[in-house]
Amino acid sequence: MGNNSNNSRRSFIRKIVGSGLAAGFSAAALPSMATTLVRSHQPLAAEKIPYTQTPLPYGYKALEPAIDAMTMQIHYAKHAAAYAKSLDEAVKEEHVDITTMSLEDVLANTAKFSEKMRNNAGGHYNHEFFWKSMGRSGNSQPSAALFQAIEKDFGSFDAFKIQFTDAGKNRFGSGWAWLVIAPDKKLAVGSSPNQSNPLMATSDLKGIPLLGLDVWEHAYYLKYQNRRPDYINAWWSVVNWDTVQRRFDAQ
Ligand code: MN
16 A cells, blocks of 8 residues: 555656656756645635545435435436546546545646546536535525625625526536635636536636535436526525535635
């Protein structure tokens, strides 16, 4: 294990600095160049997403009627499981040392990896983040600091919900709607295509994710067919604002 780990780390560093070598950097520059990886913002430790799929924090039926049990089961056990499996393959193929590089750091550096890594690191992260964003907390809105920040940056909580709903409705094809803390420290709403994520340096929408909504058809088609807006409207009732608030408070 120890040797494998060391070999993986060296392979990974070679991969990361490969472009630098091609550009004429000397070998002596290697150690410092290896530290030029983009480090993502460090979220609350409890919110860091592991590389493997974690148990769903509630039963498949828990979010009914907003999200039906069959959709949850297929989504979690088939779609999301496939991302986790393919991420595991990509990590091995591309010699990422997961003991020294967090999934958040992989996301911040997806430009240095394959398309397979980007799609599956994003897909796995997004789904783990999504499951944890839901569950009945008993609160239909955040409290205290986050609520005030939303009012400040969007005008009102309802205005924020409309903007977020529109981001999800208007995302063409497959993707995600997000509430993030943008680089300017303000809250922002937007969407990302496919399995992109705001932590990716390549993402148009950048920031620390606080809330994410899957608007791929597989997330709602069994119950809502083509009615994505109905799915989004129902989804608001199962947002776990305690979790979103905790993510905000951790920053
Ligand atoms: Mn999905």
